[in-house]
Amino acid sequence: MxxxxxxxxxxxxxxxxxxxxxxxxxxxxxxxxxxxxxxxxxxxxxxxxxxxxxxxxxxxxxxxxxxxxxxxxxxxxxxxxxxxxxxxxxxxxxxxxxxxxxxxxxxxxxxxxxxxxxxxxxxxxxxxxxxxxLSASNALQWAFDVPAQVKAGDVVRGPYAEAAGAPIxxxxxxxxxxxxxxxxxxxxxxxxxTGPESLTHAEQIKLLGKVLGRPLRYEELSADAAREAMGPYAPADVLLDDWAAHVDSAAPVTDVVQTITGRPGRSYTQWAEDYRADFS
Structure with missing residues (x-):
């Protein structure tokens, strides 16, 4: 068992x-x-x-x-x-x-x-x-309740538009x-x-918009504004520091999923397809 x-x-x-x-x-x-x-x-x-x-x-x-x-x-x-x-x-x-x-x-x-x-x-x-x-945890989604933002309109607000992650x-x-x-x-x-590809926050939201058939865009908040907007259970300083560190560099990408499971990791687009219902 x-x-x-x-x-x-x-x-x-x-x-x-x-x-x-x-x-x-x-x-x-x-x-x-x-x-x-x-x-x-x-x-x-x-x-x-x-x-x-x-x-x-x-x-x-x-x-x-x-x-x-x-x-x-x-x-x-x-x-x-x-x-x-x-x-x-x-x-x-x-x-x-x-x-x-x-x-x-x-x-x-x-x-x-x-x-x-x-x-x-x-x-x-x-x-x-x-x-x-940390950059693979898709923290943007839960720290800023992206599903609720998407349900409310076509603008997703969060910090560091050019911060890279590799969501899994x-x-x-x-x-x-x-x-x-x-x-x-x-x-x-x-x-x-990690996930299989390095994508900035802005790129992630653009891909999500393509899957949903909507013109989503990312609006950058200052670090201070983002800290105030972040969900109550999110480790704000830890996340903001990690995102800031990945503004000028790609997120780490490992091949562990491919090596262990024998299949390539699913793309961010595939994630958005599979979780489409969360945004509607």
């Missing part, structure tokens, strides 16, 4: 769907199973990383876990529950900002993920770290996670993961 945490998030949902399609037994963890919309073949259970008892129950009979963590301080209880349940491997969605050589991590996001990585390394469990580059399709990240969950050769490996 494979446990998928954050199972209704885009990546988690795709992992569940891909595992079910492959005939694997999968348990999906979510706060509200009745509203999950997950495949009927999945064992959908209620739980939360901040609730150790729910995690203990969710891990019964589980051998591998996909972990997406946003809850501070959960790691000791989570690791203890995993070991007690006989879990063998944790596949952890980490941050590409983690610096293995640094005495101090570059920012709070990197430090949060670095600490979890260290706890997993010291746990005695098998682990695989999937480090998602959730199904591609999920494909790498599925491989790590089901193939022993990925144990002990760390992968830096």
């Amino acid at each position: 494979i446990l998928v945490t954050a199972a209704t998030a885009p990546v988690g949902r795709s992992i569940v769907e891909q595992l079910v399609a492959a005939g694997r037994q999968v348990r999906a963890l979510t706060r509200d199973p009745e509203k999950s919309g997950l495949p009927a073949a999945a064992d959908v259970v209620a739980g939360d990383l901040s609730d150790p008892e729910s995690m203990r129950l969710a891990m019964e009979g589980v051998t591998s876990v996909f972990l997406l963590a946003v809850v501070p301080g959960f790691a000791p209880a989570f690791i203890a529950a995993a070991k007690d349940a006989g879990v063998r491997r944790i596949v952890f969605q980490s941050s590409g900002s983690v610096d293995d050589e640094a005495q101090e991590q570059p920012h709070v996001v990197a430090a949060f993920h670095h600490d979890i990585e260290q706890a997993l390394r010291e746990s005695g469990l098998e682990w695989t770290f999937l480090r998602l580059e 399709h959730p199904a591609d990240f999920a494909g790498v996670a599925v491989a790590a969950l089901t193939d022993d050769k990925h144990a002990g490996q760390t992968y830096q993961i």
Whole structure:
């Protein structure tokens, strides 16, 4: 049995769907199973990383876990529950900002993920770290609620029009996670993961407009205005610094998706096609 945490998030949902399609037994963890919309073949259970008892129950009979963590301080209880349940491997969605050589991590996001990585390394469990580059996380979409902006009109407002990113399709990240969950050769490996192409914010919105058949345009906000407009859960300073660093340089692009899954990463245009409904 494979446990998928954050199972209704885009990546988690795709992992569940891909595992079910492959005939694997999968348990999906979510706060509200009745509203999950997950495949009927999945064992959908209620739980939360901040609730150790729910995690203990969710891990019964589980051998591998996909972990997406946003809850501070959960790691000791989570690791203890995993070991007690006989879990063998944790596949952890980490941050590409983690610096293995640094005495101090570059920012709070990197430090949060670095600490979890260290706890997993010291746990005695098998682990695989999937480090998602910040510039590949499609942060513009959720930090500035681009779907809501598009529903309201043809102008998308955000910072740094020429900042480059390499957004990854959730199904591609999920494909790498599925491989790590089901193939022993990925144990002990760390992968830096991105989408297949470097695109500026302005280019991304132009491509989205083409898919939607609308003349979308990007209107640049100052860094201060962007900080005020950003969603309450977005790490504003971390994102703004990363975008500023990529104004004059392409975003990093890796071939991990191709190497691990055997197929090229999906383009930004394909992402926009697949998530078209979010913008209408």
